[in-house]
Amino acid sequence: KLWPGNKNISLSCYSSNVNGLNSPSKRKSLFNKLRKGKYSVIALQETHIDQNHTKYLENTQLGKVFVSADVQKKRGVALYIDCNIKAEEQFKDKEGRVIAARLDTEGGKTLVVNIYAPNGPKFKFIKGLKDNINKTEFDHLILFGDFNGVVDKMMDKTFKTKNSKAASSLPKNFLALMEEYDLVDAWREYNRDVKDYTFYSNRHQAWSRIDMIWCSRSILVKINKIQILARDLSDHCPLILEINRRYTTRKWRLDGNLIKQEEDIIKIKAMTKEYFKLNNTAGMKPQIVWDAYKAVARGFLIKLKAEKRKQKEALWNKLIKDIETKEKELKANPKNLKTKRGLELLVRQKKSWELD
Template identity: 30%
Template structure:
């Protein structure tokens, strides 16, 4: 029985160009994600073009209405049993939190895009929002725009943020009881999600966190290659205990009734069945 739910998080660096939208559609379909977290969508107007993607029936956005920058989105695959209860959106398009029932399990899903400056004050404000809003299983993914552990998460082993601020960030994540899923599964590996031309270095600044209480549901965590976006996608798989496979139900192909030979065969079969049951009686 497959009770897994796959989450994919990616900074797409803008989706207003049709070619970029085709590329992310391929990522979503080939990756077979159930929950998609997108950062830097750069959408401003409503409705957004991603609603045309039928594979994902639920779309939630947080946009920057002033200009085509920032923006995050959460997409839910149409066959995923998620019942929305509430949303919390940043007016400038930096974060989006939704909560509801995932296979009858209380669940909060968040997508975040941190600024490239003043990340720690932003995290502290976000921590308050998550604390007040979140319920049950918590899945938070996105682009933090800084490495939580520079020694292990950058090619240079350093960060522009001083150690004192990184320590505050670490304590904030600990207070939320959020666990870095990729690092949990890869305690000593070095792999990066972004290359910075200005700093001439690689760093792991894209994360998917889950609540510590549900860490035993984590099955896999991986980082893809950096391809058409300047970021790599982060993927995780969760085992959801309440998820059951969809039941198959037989249904008559009604087009067969239009076939005269098929109809005759069905009628003859019914007549034979009636005669046999009468004889047996």
């Protein structure tokens, strides 16, 4: 089905296997990062939150949460949907492997499913997933998650053994879902010849791309961005997907941080003194001078904030670039312990910055 007319849905999505969220400090760090991202849909796998403590996952700043949890502290999936989007839970399991919600927008009914597939046999899991999808009415489908298997063992893995196909490739009935629901592997569609990965196995010192986003082909042409991010809070790389993302400008407001630092206060005082020295002339109405000053001051503060943001972003971007470089080096040579230690130091530095 095509998206009806010009009434297109706009979504910014984030998906990640977080490898446990029972730690309050880890939850705080992750939630702060996600809040800043302003995502419409957030899909988290392996929350490890049991059925008695799902309240730990509630965060209204991230959106309305839909959860599937196990009785024990293992598995666990969660979906956050922006509170401005009408969303209803459609189905889930009792083992913390599947949660699905339907978004009702002007662009139609979009079923979003978050999965944490079993590491071993998947027949029962796939059958249950397929049966539930078949019972649900929708126009478009987005499947987020940790699939615990790769689509193409030659493109999606760095570790190859005689048994690699049995251990790591998705079974045919899983891949058959793509054809049945006209789904595509979003990242691979935009990176046909690229080898990149999302999960690093310390045990095997190997990389694989087992974290994916499959979506209806009708959505494919609407994608602005699909990207694998560097790891930070887990041994899995997060993914982001933007569909018809629209960026808006907000009304200017004074940033209180600009009047806290002594060096900034000195600059503002100097600008103010110079302005009134040049403009407080005889015959000029005080109100006109004052109104003009507010405009000049606003421009000065905007420029000052831009300079500070540019400096901060330069340091942040360098750190992210260094992490990405180290991660690429590790993907190319998974057994290099020096690279691994260097990457761990950079990631710790990034976590420290995020908590500040």
